[in-house]
Amino acid sequence: MWLEIRRDDARPACFQGRVEGTIELGRIDPSQPHAEKLFTPFSSQGCVRVPIADLEQKEFSRRQLHVVRLPDGRVRVTNKSQTLPVQCTGRPDLGPTQVADLELPVSLRLLQVVVSFAAEEPQQPRHAATADGPAGVDVLSTLVSELPPARADSMVRWWRRVIELLQSAAHTEDFYKKATRALVELIGLDVGAVLVVEHNELRVKDLHNPRDGNANPSRTICQNVWKSRKTVRELPSTVGEGTDATKFNAIDAVVAAPILDPQQRVLGVLYGHRSRSPNQGSPPPTISQLEELLVETLASGVATGLSRLEEQRLKLEEQRLKKVQQAAFEQFFGKELAMELERDPDMLKGRETDVTVLFCDIRGFSAVSEKLPPVKTMEWIYDILSELSEEVVVEGGVLVDYVGDELLAMWGAPTSQPDHASRACRAARRMVLKLQSVSDRWKGEIAAETSVGIGINSARACVGNTGSTRKFKYGPLGSGVNLGSRVQGATKYLKVPAVVTGATRRHLDDSFRVRRLCSVRVVNIVEPVDLFELDSTEDPRRSELFAGYEEALAGFDAGDFRRATRILGNLLEAFPGDGPALVLLSRAVGLLVTEPRDFSPVWQLPGK
Numbered sequence: 001m002w003l004e005i006r007r008d009d010a011r012p013a014c015f016q017g018r019v020e021g022t023i024e025l026g027r028i029d030p031s032q033p034h035a036e037k038l039f040t041p042f043s044s045q046g047c048v049r050v051p052i053a054d055l056e057q058k059e060f061s062r063r064q065l066h067v068v069r070l071p072d073g074r075v076r077v078t079n080k081s082q083t084l085p086v087q088c089t090g091r092p093d094l095g096p097t098q099v100a101d102l103e104l105p106v107s108l109r110l111l112q113v114v115v116s117f118a119a120e121e122p123q124q125p126r127h128a129a130t131a132d133g134p135a136g137v138d139v140l141s142t143l144v145s146e147l148p149p150a151r152a153d154s155m156v157r158w159w160r161r162v163i164e165l166l167q168s169a170a171h172t173e174d175f176y177k178k179a180t181r182a183l184v185e186l187i188g189l190d191v192g193a194v195l196v197v198e199h200n201e202l203r204v205k206d207l208h209n210p211r212d213g214n215a216n217p218s219r220t221i222c223q224n225v226w227k228s229r230k231t232v233r234e235l236p237s238t239v240g241e242g243t244d245a246t247k248f249n250a251i252d253a254v255v256a257a258p259i260l261d262p263q264q265r266v267l268g269v270l271y272g273h274r275s276r277s278p279n280q281g282s283p284p285p286t287i288s289q290l291e292e293l294l295v296e297t298l299a300s301g302v303a304t305g306l307s308r309l310e311e312q313r314l315k316l317e318e319q320r321l322k323k324v325q326q327a328a329f330e331q332f333f334g335k336e337l338a339m340e341l342e343r344d345p346d347m348l349k350g351r352e353t354d355v356t357v358l359f360c361d362i363r364g365f366s367a368v369s370e371k372l373p374p375v376k377t378m379e380w381i382y383d384i385l386s387e388l389s390e391e392v393v394v395e396g397g398v399l400v401d402y403v404g405d406e407l408l409a410m411w412g413a414p415t416s417q418p419d420h421a422s423r424a425c426r427a428a429r430r431m432v433l434k435l436q437s438v439s440d441r442w443k444g445e446i447a448a449e450t451s452v453g454i455g456i457n458s459a460r461a462c463v464g465n466t467g468s469t470r471k472f473k474y475g476p477l478g479s480g481v482n483l484g485s486r487v488q489g490a491t492k493y494l495k496v497p498a499v500v501t502g503a504t505r506r507h508l509d510d511s512f513r514v515r516r517l518c519s520v521r522v523v524n525i526v527e528p529v530d531l532f533e534l535d536s537t538e539d540p541r542r543s544e545l546f547a548g549y550e551e552a553l554a555g556f557d558a559g560d561f562r563r564a565t566r567i568l569g570n571l572l573e574a575f576p577g578d579g580p581a582l583v584l585l586s587r588a589v590g591l592l593v594t595e596p597r598d599f600s601p602v603w604q605l606p607g608k
Contacts, residue, residue, distance in 0.1 A: 001069050001104075002118040005039055005052060007264070014039040014264075015050065018121070023048035023255065025115060026064035026080075028055050036264045052113050059084060059111060067117065075117055077108070086110055092374075111431045128212040129379050162297065175305035179270060179298050180208035187291050189255075189272035193217040194302060196268035202226060205268070216514060217271040221256050225269045231257040233292045252276040253287040257299035259306060267306045270299040288558020340415065347414040348474060350464025355412035356456060356504060357422040357481050357489035358397070358566075360388060360431065362405040371446060380442055381405055387438050388431045395427040400475035406488075411475055413463040419460045421507030428454045428498045429536040435497075454498040455488025456534070457481075458507055483529065486522035490531060490606040494518070502530035509568055515546035516553060517580050528602045533580060545575045552584060559599040561588040 005015040013519065019041055028036045028051045032044065041050045053060035065086065066078040076565045079086050079094045086094040087109040094100050094108075105118040161182065176194045183192030188436065191209040194203040195217065202222055207438045225232050233252045252274060259268040272295060326338055341347055362384055369377045385407055389399055392409040396417065400408040409427070412420035439450035459480020467473030483501065491499050494517050505514060513535040519528045535542055552567035568585040572578060591599065 001075070002121045002324070003050070003051070004116045004118075004122075006116075007112055008115045011512050014052075015041070017041075019048050019050075021068075023067045023108075024049045024063055024065070025052050025067070026062045027051065027057060027060040029062045030055065045422060052110070052115070056265075064110060065108070065115070070101060073119065074103055075106060076101050077106070086109065114141065116189040119249050127598060128446070139255075158186060162294070163463060175302060176206035177208075179302050182208045182298055183270070183272040183295065184208050186276075187272065187294055189287075190275045191215045191217065191271075191273050193271040194259075194268060195222055195271060196306070197226070198265060202269060212275065215273075215275070217256075217269075218273070218373060219252050222269045222271055223254045225258050226266050227272075229258050229260070229264065229266055231255070231292060231296055231420045233287055233289075233347050245299075252284045256294045257292075259299050259303045261307060261310075264451055270295060270302055274484050314373075316600040327329065347438060350462060351413075351459060352462050353413050353416075354420065354458070355461050355463060355476050355480075356420040356458040356507075357461075357476060357484040358392070358407075358411075358424050358428060359407045359455045359485050360409075360428075361488055362454045363453055363492065364448060365405040368446045368448070376445070380446065383441070384435075384438055384452075387434050388452070391427050391430040394430070395423045397423060397427055398474065401473060408475070410463070413476070419507075421504045422509070422512075424456050424458075425500060425504070425508060425512055425534055426499075428456060428534055432497050432536040452497060453488050453491030454534075455484055455486070455491060456498070456500040456504050457484035457487055458504040479525070483522070483525055486525060486605075486608060487529070487531065490520060490522065490605055493605055494531065494533070494583060496533045498534040498536060500534050502532070505530070505532045513542060513546065515549055515580070518553065518584070519557075521602050521604050523605065523608050541575075545571065545578060545581075548574075549578075549581055549584070552581070552588075556584060556588055558597050561592045564588045565592065 001015060001019060001023075003019045004013055006013045024044070024047045026049075027127065028038065029049075030036075030108075034042070036042070036049075036051045038051050038054055041048050043049075047066075052064070061081045061084070063080045064084070066076075066080060068076050071151055071273055076099065077086070077088075077094060078099045079096055081096050083096055085096060088094055088100075088102065088110070089107040091100075091102065091106075105116065105122075106213065107114060107116045109115075126481055164178075179194055180192035182415045183189045190211050191207070193207045193216075194205045196205045197203075202219070204217065207216070221232055221234065232254070254271075254273040256269050256271040258266050259266050259270055274287060276284055322342070326342060362381065365381075372380065385402060388407060395411070397409045397411050398413070400410050404410075409424070417423060431452070433596050434451060435452060441547065457480055459478060461476035461478035461480055463476045464474065465472055466475045466477055480503075487499050487501055491497065496517070499517065500508075508514065514532040515535075517531045517533055519530050521528050533546075535546070548567060548571045552564045552571065555561075555563035555567065565585060565588045568581050568588065571581050572585070575581065587603070
């Protein structure tokens, strides 16, 4: 079915084309998932929707008119509005909520919009040709040939000035001034002005009144143009009426044209007036239709300039937002990954994948915060987290969150990282080593060593925006993430800085030195978990310590507590102060004393 949409003025059709299926016409709907454009069809919920009015035209409904082609060739027209009737050319009006089956072609009017439907594209009328061109139309060559040469040259120079103005609107910033000068110098008006809509009111951007410096544009006329969206050409009988009559009692003629954007919204008004001559008996000046047309031409040039400025503003705003987003992404993901995410934002959509999470908690925070003023405490936390975060970024990790004195990082998303467990463990080793320099900086102020507990787990998780529509936070969700947090808490009971789960251990090669510490049951997680210490030192003797400890742990798990205590005692003579050995020795001695009937090597941790 052929659809044509026009306004009831002399402008070309707003839309012409073939549209199939049910057609819905109405005011722009901001609730649509994609921004609607005036007079631009798009598919929505099983029909073709065409906006015919912008948001400000409240008299239109969002769903004003439904039109569907019937099998017998007619169209069924439904007026969905509760208040606005539809005028049908040559037929009775269609009242609110009424339905009518109409023969094609049919023409419908909704206020200033005319909508026509036809079975096929209408044939363009053919005009009989004449020597001067199409019937009823004088071609330019005929018009110019009738002018004296001097007049023709003047016309060419004049038109070049108009072209310069239109070109300046596309490239320079002084198109306001050029437009007002053109009204006075090219058209011969006494006053020229450009008014632009800002903050829902008309404001003068440029005013040129060389003959009467006190003359100003008529606000009444300009408001009328703004509301009607049509050019106004008035004589003194109407100009002099209203609140500003005393200001314009010497004006004989006014012309004002709307400055329209591509969606036919009023951006401003181009205004000019011509005053009566002070000489007695002089005929009142008028403004011709040609001059009115020239003002409209100049108004379109100003519209071009305003559209360009708006495009520049939007582009700068887009660039600013991109920079803000890029900075935010770089804080989360690092510079290289942030650039990749900018190219492909779909990478941030929620999905299931294998990840490794790292939880790092600063030990002794409460004690330090009691010693230091709040500002110093914040400086201490900021220094630690900044240093540790750098190691996460170096290993390609995502900084998911900071919660008080705790850091959460992740590997394996949003980009695939097959070695996510190794990356996390390398980052943990670097963090433990880096902490020594931070501890040295603050030891004098907090009178204690700065230490951390790091827990690492590898698991399947759902990753995506775990924040909200108001605050973005990219991160993982799942039981494996909760386990990682519990493992971090276990470090304080096992007295080591970094612990990994068996799930992470299975991903590591021989370049990582680890020892199995024990099997534990953590809070709110039923299944026991094997925990391993991740060594961050370069001391070769640690291999001897780890081997001796695991021999003692094997005896302990088998229930041979005497053998375990004997090995651990010898081990502590060689490695005094080893936290895991002291903890396991304490457990073994306790079991020697109590001699439990039902022994399980799984340790129920006393807390988080």
